[in-house]
Amino acid sequence: MSVVAVVLAPEGTPGSGVDELMGCAVEAARATGGELLALVLAGTERTALAPTAERLWRLGARRVFAAADPALRDSDAGALVAALAGLVPETGASVAVLDGDPLGAQVGPRLAMRLGAASVTEVVEVRGVDGQILWVRPIYGGKAMAAVRARRPRTVAVVRPRVFRAPAAMQEGPVPADAVVHLSLPAGALGGARPRVVERRAGSSEGQKLEDARVIVSGGRGVGGPEGFEALRRLAEVLGGAVGASRAAVDAGWAPAHLQIGQTGKIVAPDLYVAVGISGASQHLAGVSGARHVVAINKDPEAPIFRAAELGLVEDYRKVLPLLTDRLAQALGRGGDAARAS
Amino acid sequence: MHLVVCVKQVLDPEMSPRDFAIDPATKRPVAGKAPLVISTFDEIAVEVALKLREAAGSGTVSALSLGPKSADEVLRKAMAMQADRAVRIEPGSLGEPDAVQTASALAAAIRERLWPADVVFFGRQAGDTDGGQVGLMVAEILGLPVVTHAIGVRPGEGGKLLVERETRDGVEVVEVAAPVVVTVTNAPSNVPRIPKVKDVMAAHRKPIDVVELPALPVPEESRQSWAEIADLFVPAQDHRCRMMEGDSVEARVDALVRAILDLKVL
Numbered sequence: 001m002s003v004v005a006v007v008l009a010p011e012g013t014p015g016s017g018v019d020e021l022m023g024c025a026v027e028a029a030r031a032t033g034g035e036l037l038a039l040v041l042a043g044t045e046r047t048a049l050a051p052t053a054e055r056l057w058r059l060g061a062r063r064v065f066a067a068a069d070p071a072l073r074d075s076d077a078g079a080l081v082a083a084l085a086g087l088v089p090e091t092g093a094s095v096a097v098l099d100g101d102p103l104g105a106q107v108g109p110r111l112a113m114r115l116g117a118a119s120v121t122e123v124v125e126v127r128g129v130d131g132q133i134l135w136v137r138p139i140y141g142g143k144a145m146a147a148v149r150a151r152r153p154r155t156v157a158v159v160r161p162r163v164f165r166a167p168a169a170m171q172e173g174p175v176p177a178d179a180v181v182h183l184s185l186p187a188g189a190l191g192g193a194r195p196r197v198v199e200r201r202a203g204s205s206e207g208q209k210l211e212d213a214r215v216i217v218s219g220g221r222g223v224g225g226p227e228g229f230e231a232l233r234r235l236a237e238v239l240g241g242a243v244g245a246s247r248a249a250v251d252a253g254w255a256p257a258h259l260q261i262g263q264t265g266k267i268v269a270p271d272l273y274v275a276v277g278i279s280g281a282s283q284h285l286a287g288v289s290g291a292r293h294v295v296a297i298n299k300d301p302e303a304p305i306f307r308a309a310e311l312g313l314v315e316d317y318r319k320v321l322p323l324l325t326d327r328l329a330q331a332l333g334r335g336g337d338a339a340r341a342s
Numbered sequence: 343m344h345l346v347v348c349v350k351q352v353l354d355p356e357m358s359p360r361d362f363a364i365d366p367a368t369k370r371p372v373a374g375k376a377p378l379v380i381s382t383f384d385e386i387a388v389e390v391a392l393k394l395r396e397a398a399g400s401g402t403v404s405a406l407s408l409g410p411k412s413a414d415e416v417l418r419k420a421m422a423m424q425a426d427r428a429v430r431i432e433p434g435s436l437g438e439p440d441a442v443q444t445a446s447a448l449a450a451a452i453r454e455r456l457w458p459a460d461v462v463f464f465g466r467q468a469g470d471t472d473g474g475q476v477g478l479m480v481a482e483i484l485g486l487p488v489v490t491h492a493i494g495v496r497p498g499e500g501g502k503l504l505v506e507r508e509t510r511d512g513v514e515v516v517e518v519a520a521p522v523v524v525t526v527t528n529a530p531s532n533v534p535r536i537p538k539v540k541d542v543m544a545a546h547r548k549p550i551d552v553v554e555l556p557a558l559p560v561p562e563e564s565r566q567s568w569a570e571i572a573d574l575f576v577p578a579q580d581h582r583c584r585m586m587e588g589d590s591v592e593a594r595v596d597a598l599v600r601a602i603l604d605l606k607v608l
Binding site (some may be wrong): 076077078081101102105106109110112113114116117118119120121122134138139140141142143144145146147148149150151152155193194195196197198199200201202209211214215239240257263264265271272281282283285286292293295296304306307309310311312313314315319320323324327328331332 | 382517563572573575583
């Protein structure tokens with residue numbers, strides 16, 4: 001069973017999740033013993049695809065199928081689904097994996113339905129059992145993991161972002177001439193009436209996006225008020241990270257809704273998550289289960305957050321944060337005096 | 343204007359992990375003391391539908407659920423919020439349906455009992471499976487366009503709808519012609535209303551239209567599971583929390599600084 005990594009690039013260049021997607025696809029191909037392929041769908045001229053095709057080949061794709069059309073730039077997910085429904089079968093692969101960014105998460109289940117394929121989303125682990133793939137994903141807000149098995153000849157799997165690592169081995173040397181195969185978009189894929197964007201408003205541009213942040217300093221009810229978030233912001237600044245909040249802090253009006261992390265907010269996967277005054281309700285933990293390291297600072301030693309954390313400090317955050325910010329700033333050589341002064 | 347809202351009854355997502363257990367025989371969670379509730383985003387979808395009906399000045403909001411008798415509760419919740427009517431698909435012996443089985447049943451019921459509809463609303467994902475699949479699949483089955491991550495919908499010009507949706511970069515407004523599938527996410531502007539006591543009482547007296555799943559025209563292959571849960575397990579805690587120790591706050595903070603630097607992620 002061949003596996004195809006489907007890379008969506010309506011804006012021309014693929015998003016940041018390509019390495020991780022290929023990491024997952026490598027594991028899936030290993031599990032089935034099949035060949036690893038890639039398919040890139042780009043809203044650009046065919047000639048502009050060479051760097052992306054080469055990148056996918058280096059990341060392990062034995063063959064890269066490429067379909068390009070500048071008209072894809074203004075298309076919605078529906079057009080991508082229509083195009084892929086024709087293109088994926090042309091690759092000969094029976095398993096397609098997509099990155100779970102908002103576009104991929106939308107395309108995956110629709111494509112599966114169109115292909116009559118089994119659909120699985122939020123994949124965080126791939127297990128091979130007797131040449132079959134078990135797709136492992138969190139369920140019940142991360143309280144359990146489900147191992148999902150396809151009962152159809154084809155599968156479309158959507159990978160949770162920021163979980164898989166880039167493939168360990170890269171293909172080197174010049175890209176073989178026959179490694180890149182250009183495909184044409186199926187006729188009519190771009191036609192039809194579609195939703196049309198009539199207005200765009202930028203969200204708060206303050207700081208980096210939580211979904212992309214390598215470090216997040218997050219505050220909850222224990223922060224006690226909006227002014228407390230200032231101290232979190234300073235620590236985040238020193239760590240080069242973003243500020244997040246629990247639902248309790250958002251509901252209290254101390255932090256804006258777009259900073260909310262949890263099952264009903266953003267799902268994040270930073271390298272380091274510092275939870276400040278967060279009790280650790282399960283709906284919050286569902287949003288941070290992808291974090292590599294969790295540090296909890298809470299004055300209540302019984303807070304459930306300590307069961308999800310790797311490092312814990314039982315203390316009022318007001319005493320901790322200024323010291324912590326200062327010492328980390330010194331250790332990292334980043335604006336220690338500024339942190340102290342502010 | 344006819345607005346359909348699909349709602350799911352789920353095990354309370356707020357239940358503590360300590361109370362969460364899996365029945366090793368059925369590979370399903372043990373309900374135990376946890377209440378069954380309307381899925382969070384579905385409740386928000388009801389709110390968004392009601393706001394659209396209010397903005398349009400008239401219309402009907404129908405709530406639809408696939409589930410056993412207990413799912414009447416989430417339909418009554420929707421009616422207490424002021425949805426006009428409710429339909430429940432009785433799954434019979436189906437057991438725990440997967441996304442395709444669910445979507446096929448809902449799409450068939452919409453076509454048979456609730457068509458024509460202008461908008462079919464869903465929560466962005468269910469509060470138990472977090473799959474985010476069913477709304478998209480229903481759209482595929484019914485051949486409708488989809489707008490995801492909506493936070494509000496209002497009537498536009500020429501019978502079209504304006505859907506305000508959340509994007510990674512902010513908010514955008516999308517113009518779309520009905521019929522359309524809309525999946526809804528939470529925002530300060532769509533916090534679900536709390537029903538009045540008299541409406542809760544009235545909702546309990548309203549009829550719920552029950553449709554038997556076998557009677558619905560679902561293609562045979564979509565009555566089967568396409569993706570089964572082969573195993574369900576509670577993830578092993580791979581680390582115990584290391585508590586920072588020391589005689590003073592300073593000492594404990596210093597210990598934390600060293601421990602954080604040892605993670606080698608900064």
